[in-house]
Amino acid sequence: MTPCKICKGGFLKIKKRRDVLKKVEVQNFEPIQKEKTITFSDASTDFLKQCQIKGLSPYTIQYYQKELKQTMRAFAELDVPLDNVQKVTTKDIENLIIHHQKAGSAITTINSRLTAGKTFYNYLINKGYVNSNPYEGVAKLKERHEVGATFSKSQLKKLLDAPDLNTFVGLRDLTLMLVFAHTGIRLTELTSLEVQDVSFEGKGAINVQRTKNRYARRIPLTDRLKTVLKYYITERGVLDHDSLFISVENRPLNERSIQSRLKHYGDITGVNKSVTVSPHAFRRTFCRLKVEAGTNLFVLQRLTGHQSLEVLKRYVQIYGKDLENVIEDGFEDI
Template sequence: MSPKRRSNQISIPQKQRFSPTDFGPKSLDEAIHLFLRECKIRNLRQDTLIYYKKELDFSAKLLRNNDAPEDPNKITASDINDSIILFMMDQKLKETTINTRLRAVRTLFNFLDRKGFLENNPMKEVKLLRNTKRIVETFTRDQIRTLFAQPDQETFTGMRDYTLMMLFLETGVRLNEMANIKVDDIKWQDGVIYIRHPKTQSHRSVPIQLIMKKQLSKYVQLRGQLNHDFLFVNIDNEPMLRQNMQQSVRKYGRMACILNVRCSPHTFRHTFAKMCVQNGADVFTLQTILGHSTMDMVRHYVNLYSNDLTERHRKFSPIQDIY
């Protein structure tokens, strides 16, 4: 007697018996390992890999400390809210710091979801924190003059640091971007510098004017020919690291006795934006030069520093009208 012909339809119990999640990672550590492996295969930058590993390892620690499930497929939105968000808020950490960690966690769970390892992605129910708009610190013109007077331009490091601070103010570039500038990125005839995006390696052209070009030319001649093309170098002719650039700006801030403003490369970026707005730069030009992907921060600069706003207020000020 021949066997009964099987049904071609797979029953629901049979489907449930072979869930894709059965083959997924059973621990956070295993999930993080798989994710970082994928990032390496995609050839992401080393800085990005370090960021993901640091944030995800710390997030896993917070989840364990709060007795969250070890299996990523059993972690809920409540686990993430309680273990990560509320914990970090209790530590009085800034919204930007908390959101930086949440973005890494969201990327991990989106990866697991995309691979079919999750029945429910908990990050779909977790929202980033709304950023509180803070006052943007900038240098005054007097503070800039005092800062620029500090480097000893009779020394190589003094000339280099003077040029570095000038270029921060002239271009408003990010610290990561400054550390990656090569000598060949300076297009002398066009009056621009190619600024490489630290993540995508795409570039944008940022203008430099005559005074900056002259100073850069003096520094490049002093730098000389080396076996690499990085623009800013230390006394051993090695590429200048980001932390060294930060330390230099901080040092000159102390020497200049500037106490009410954080002396950092990012303060130069805010100061650049402020001066551009006050000198009439439009939002599209500012967005292009600064390399912002959205208009949010640019609009914030315009709202803070636009002379037009002050002029318009002068015309309809109730107090001015009364007195």
């Protein structure tokens, strides 16, 4: 029996409506994709691996590793859930700051930790593990912009006169202290120096290849440093590796050994009583002496490898001679 036109039209409308409802049901009951979850520890490992792939310097990777480890330890003490990075809140970051303040952490330490954490969570956002950065909106603590302790010229002379030059160790220690004092080089840069990085042509120079900011730089040699380096390299001799500074066993000298030797000379000269003898104290002293001598700030930046002028400006504020040179101006007849 053939249906009438009205019935047939109604049947088609009902069928069309059913088809639409089926599509809506499929859309509404489609399985929802689960949110990506990862623990704080696993996320940290993933982040550090990506840092290595991106070619960040070992110094930078070590910095992130240390800061994230300390943050995770503090979070555990504060009962912050670490099973999912999504659960960390801005309130937790604020409590983290208070926790470090109560523990007596320096402002620079806290700010450094905040910087590392913010970078870490920006990475997690890009990976889709979190929707927002809990560090956003948390201001860094205000720091006092000070210049750390430096050696006086007499203290510097005491340190450089202390090594026994009748021994290889004494000659080596004088050489490395002289490199610190006359170039302002960083500890990590000094330990990475190789024999071929030293040139004696013309004025002579040290070519620092492995730097903190990954920009190689050239530091000319002073006359005294050139003389001592020549003598030391001759005594060092030819070895199966190229590290410039070595132990008595002919192995590359590591950072801890160098710090230990500097402490030794600080103790026997008594300099440690007023200024802790460290690679950075030599670096600060180098900057101070150059500023006092009127060295152009941009030239000093090229010598030291500072990323910006901000730190060097602090030396100018304290040690620059321009203030003394102009303080009498305008008062000659008063």
